[in-house]
Amino acid sequence: MSFETLSNLVRSTSFRIAAMFMSLFLASVVVISLFVYTAIESYLRAQASTYVDTMLAEGQGFLNEGGLGELIAEIDERAQRGVGAQDIYVLFDQDCAPIVKTLPRLPPDLLAEDFCASTLAAGGRAVFDISRAQLFDESRSPGEAARESVVSRIVQIDSGAYIYAARIVPEIYSTRQFVGRILLGGVLLVLVLGSLGAAILTNTIARRLEKINRISLQVRQGNLGLRIAVDNSGDEFDRLAQNLNMMLDRIEYLVEGMKQVSNNVAHDLRTPLTRVQGHLEYLNQFVGDDEAATQLVQKIIEETDEILAIFSALLEIAGLESKSAKGSFNLVDLDQIIEDVVDLYEPMALEKHIDISCKIDTIHPLRGDRNLLFQALGNIVDNAIKYTPPGKPIEIRVTEDAGFTSVIVKDSGPGIPEEMRQKVLERFYRLELHRKSPGNGLGLSLVQAIARYHSGEIKLSGDRSGLVFSFRIPYQAS
Amino acid sequence: MRVLVIEDDQVVADYIGKGLREASHTVDHAADGKTGLFLAMSEHYDVIIVDRMLPAMDGLKIVQSLRAADNHAPALILSALADVGERVTGLQAGADDYLVKPFAFSELLARVEVLGRRHHGSRGFTESVLVVADLKLDLLSREAERGGRKIDLKPREFRLLEYLMRHADQIVTRTMLLEQVWDYYFDPRTNIIDVHISRLRRKIDEGSGPSLIETVRGSGYVIRDT
Numbered sequence: 167m168s169f170e171t172l173s174n175l176v177r178s179t180s181f182r183i184a185a186m187f188m189s190l191f192l193a194s195v196v197v198i199s200l201f202v203y204t205a206i207e208s209y210l211r212a213q214a215s216t217y218v219d220t221m222l223a224e225g226q227g228f229l230n231e232g233g234l235g236e237l238i239a240e241i242d243e244r245a246q247r248g249v250g251a252q253d254i255y256v257l258f259d260q261d262c263a264p265i266v267k268t269l270p271r272l273p274p275d276l277l278a279e280d281f282c283a284s285t286l287a288a289g290g291r292a293v294f295d296i297s298r299a300q301l302f303d304e305s306r307s308p309g310e311a312a313r314e315s316v317v318s319r320i321v322q323i324d325s326g327a328y329i330y331a332a333r334i335v336p337e338i339y340s341t342r343q344f345v346g347r348i349l350l351g352g353v354l355l356v357l358v359l360g361s362l363g364a365a366i367l368t369n370t371i372a373r374r375l376e377k378i379n380r381i382s383l384q385v386r387q388g389n390l391g392l393r394i395a396v397d398n399s400g401d402e403f404d405r406l407a408q409n410l411n412m413m414l415d416r417i418e419y420l421v422e423g424m425k426q427v428s429n430n431v432a433h434d435l436r437t438p439l440t441r442v443q444g445h446l447e448y449l450n451q452f453v454g455d456d457e458a459a460t461q462l463v464q465k466i467i468e469e470t471d472e473i474l475a476i477f478s479a480l481l482e483i484a485g486l487e488s489k490s491a492k493g494s495f496n497l498v499d500l501d502q503i504i505e506d507v508v509d510l511y512e513p514m515a516l517e518k519h520i521d522i523s524c525k526i527d528t529i530h531p532l533r534g535d536r537n538l539l540f541q542a543l544g545n546i547v548d549n550a551i552k553y554t555p556p557g558k559p560i561e562i563r564v565t566e567d568a569g570f571t572s573v574i575v576k577d578s579g580p581g582i583p584e585e586m587r588q589k590v591l592e593r594f595y596r597l598e599l600h601r602k603s604p605g606n607g608l609g610l611s612l613v614q615a616i617a618r619y620h621s622g623e624i625k626l627s628g629d630r631s632g633l634v635f636s637f638r639i640p641y642q643a644s
Numbered sequence: 645m646r647v648l649v650i651e652d653d654q655v656v657a658d659y660i661g662k663g664l665r666e667a668s669h670t671v672d673h674a675a676d677g678k679t680g681l682f683l684a685m686s687e688h689y690d691v692i693i694v695d696r697m698l699p700a701m702d703g704l705k706i707v708q709s710l711r712a713a714d715n716h717a718p719a720l721i722l723s724a725l726a727d728v729g730e731r732v733t734g735l736q737a738g739a740d741d742y743l744v745k746p747f748a749f750s751e752l753l754a755r756v757e758v759l760g761r762r763h764h765g766s767r768g769f770t771e772s773v774l775v776v777a778d779l780k781l782d783l784l785s786r787e788a789e790r791g792g793r794k795i796d797l798k799p800r801e802f803r804l805l806e807y808l809m810r811h812a813d814q815i816v817t818r819t820m821l822l823e824q825v826w827d828y829y830f831d832p833r834t835n836i837i838d839v840h841i842s843r844l845r846r847k848i849d850e851g852s853g854p855s856l857i858e859t860v861r862g863s864g865y866v867i868r869d870t
Contacts, residue, residue, distance in 0.1 A: 440746035444659045447749050447862070451666060467862050474746065475833050509800055510826060513839045540828045548834055 180371040184364030191360055195352040203345040207338055211293060214317035214335045221253060221331035222321055234325055238266050252336070254318070258282050258328035265327070282328050285320050292318045295339075315339055374403045378410065390418045428593070429484045432477040439477070443470045479608040483593070486538075486615040498536040500571050500639075501526045504564055507543045511551060518556045522547075526564040529571050532641035534620050539639075542616040545609045546575050546635050553579030553633070566641070570622070573637045581633045587626040613637070645690035645760040646670045650680030650706065651722065652698050656745075660693065663749045664756070677701025681709055689717050690760040693752075696723035696734070704737045711738035718759040722747070731829060750863040754815045761814060774809040776869045779848060779856055781809055791852050800825065801844050808857065808867040817864035841865055 228237040234257075241255045245267065256267040262282040285292045295313045318332030381394045393414060394407040446467050453459040508524055515522050550560045558578030565572050582590055591614045594607040610624075617624045622639030647669050651657040654675070661671045672687070674680035677698040684692055684706065692710075696703040707719050720741040721734045734742045741755050774781040778791040786802060788795040797805065804825045808816065816824075818837040823829055845857045858866050 436746050441655065441659065444663065444749050448662065448666070450862075464861055471748070471862075474748075475831070478831065479833075506826060506828070510836060510840075513843050514836055517839065537829045541830045544832075544836075548836070 178368060178372060180368040181364065184360070184367050188356065188360035188364060191356045192353060195356055196349065199345050199349040199352065202348075203342065206341045206345070210335055210338050210341065211315075211317055214333045215291070215319070217333050218317055218319045218331050221255070221333070222319060222329060225255065225329050225331065226323070229323055229329075234323075234327065237329070241266050252334045254316075254330075254332040254334070256330040256332075258320075258330060260326040260328075262328065282320055282330065285318075285330075286322075286328075290320050292316075292320070294318075296334075313339055371403075378403075378407065382410075385414060390414065390421055425484060425487075428480055432480040432484075436474065436477045436481075439470055439474055443467060443474070446470065476608065479612055480593070483608065483612050483615045486612075486619045495533045495535055497531045498534050498539065499531050500534075500539065500573065501529055501564055503536055503540050504543055504562065504573055507540060507547050508562065510544065511547045514548075515551050515560065518551065518554070520551060520554050520556065521559045522562065523559060524562045524564075526562075527566060529564060529566045530641045532571055532639065534639065538616045538619065542613045542637065543573060545613050546573075546637060549609065550575050550577035550579070550633070550635070553577055555579070569640050569642075570638045571641050575635045575637075576628065576632050577635075578632045581628050581630050582626055590626070591624070645757070646672070646688070647756060647760075648672045648674065648680070648683055648687070648689045648692045650674045650677065650684075650692065650694040650698065650703070652676060652695060656695075656722075659749070660752065663753060667753055667757075669756075675699075677703070677706055681706045684710055684717065685713060685715060691756050692717050692719045693756065694719055694721055694739075696721055696730075704734065704739075707734075707738045718762065720752075720755060720759060722752075748862075750815070751817050751819060754817045754820060754864060757814050758811055758816065758820070761811070774806065776809050776812045776867055777856060778853065779809070779867075781806060788848075790848055790856075793850075793852060795847055795850075797844075797847065801840070801847070804840060804844055805848070808865065812867050812869045815860050815863050815866045820864065 225237055225240075228240045232239075238257060241257060244253075244255065254267070257265045259265050262280075294316055296316050314334045314336055315338035316332050316334055318330060320328050320330040323329050378394050381392050384392050393411045396407050396411065397404055446463055450460065450463045450467070453463055504524070504526065508522055512522060547560075547562070554560055554577045560578065561574075561576045563572075563574040563576075565574070591610050593611045614624050617637055617639060620639040622637065625636045625638070626633060627636070628634035647664055649657055649660050649664075649671060651660065651673070652675050657673050657675070661673055664671045672683060672689075674683050677700040679700075680694065680698070681701060694703040694706055698706075703721055703723070707721065710717065710719065718740045719738070720743060721737075721739045722743055722745060723730060723734065724745045731742045731744075740759055743752060743755060772782065772784045774783065779788070780790070781788050781802075783806065788797050788802065788805065804821065807821065807824050819831055821837050821840075822832050841857060841859075845855060848857065849855050856867050858868060860866055
């Protein structure tokens, strides 16, 4: 995975949602484990406390039965026999010095001078962890670090001595280990399942959104007929797709309507206008020697010519936009075409003392319509000459890269402000400062239609020192 | 010239017919394909103007049938189909020229006259030197001179002058020049051809007599031999 796709992934909403959910799951696993552990531990402790109380009651019994001696004897005996390895009795004298105990070894904490006093001060009950190694012989203990939980209680008996009973509760420790393992397993499980879920979620959402994105992009590039696939599942993506499609229907309807109207107007007005022109030419013959009338008729003929030219251009653009059949496509040499264009337009440039320099790389022939390409490139060069002030140069470059042949025409005119660049490609749009110069605002629309007809595109760039017009169409390397 | 117009649209047919008669040509009209083909086969015409879409038989078919019958009367196809591909189809069928509707009548007239004259073995097609007034164009040595003064012409200017001289006394339109001299088919819609003509005119007229290349308002250019 490249860095870019990775950073895209991290930026994607679905990834962030998945990550958030995973953190929530992790937190709940931890909380549940802690809760379970705490519950079990307090239950075990409570049980052990009850047991310790029973032990003390039993010790009291021995005391009642045979006095301190009987208790000492009993503790001694238990110590000898090693019975109830989980139970510990310690008898302290009044000064808290141990007298007798049931275990051969006692943890040093227990034997500390202030142990029984501090335990008494804390209410007599003590709960602590102790390492097994301290309780038993090292040889018997499994693992150095093993610890046991001890629940104990100390009470003063009648003679003034203290009897201390403790129970080792190994379940607490094993529960702790058990819950720890569950916690670890749970975390791992959440991580694995969570990542998997996140991947599926991200992938599903991203794929569906990507589909919508892709279509939107193509629609933006002018392919208004495209629609997003709808699966009728009724989920939010489906509804989004349906709504977007309806929006596109509406847009297409409006755009089509606009085109249709302008095409119909052009088409329906063209025929009567042609007749008007015919009548005018006929009229011209009757005018005879009247110079003023001749000029007037001639002027009207020229004006109707101009109107007809606009209609023809409109219809030509409409024709190119509606067609996809490339019946007129042949192998053409774009370098030859651009040379012919320069040849045709050079005198016009020379009249303005404009120098056209041409740098043409070796390029592949491409499939296209040479007349349309000539017309498009001619229009571009014509524009360049029109807007370049006298004495300034025009540069033409023909290059090839990544399956595309580009013709780049750089003039020395005032350029087109960035925000206007898209607009000048629209039908009839003309920059304010160019309104007074001849032209009908259809030239660039036609160039764009021709580029698109060849599956290509045009791009305007440059700055105030000149407009850079690039005309790019694909070629197929054989 | 005798011209046959095969066109089903009565208005267009009248418009063409009237114009051609004004230019002192004889015009026959057929309103459907079959009648048109019958007339074209049975009579002799200098030019046949045929609409592409016709009842009974379409224009392409008519031209194909004529050529198959070894009838080589020049044919001009009129069509509302503006596709460049359509032009190629028309020319492949054997037509000599192709004009897209709507057209200016002057454009049609210029083309019809050039076609008619060409068929009559007009000037220049076998000659190696073209002469118009005191202007001489040597097609072999690629040299031009007027009244003994050599004129230095660029290749394209030479072809432009050659075309004008081959059709001396005939009006040629800007579109015709773009087609014949530059070999591209579209309506230039700018004065770009005028610029070429005026440069050529300057070279030819420089210091010698009256201007030979005349501008015909609303139509095109003509080089006069008289």
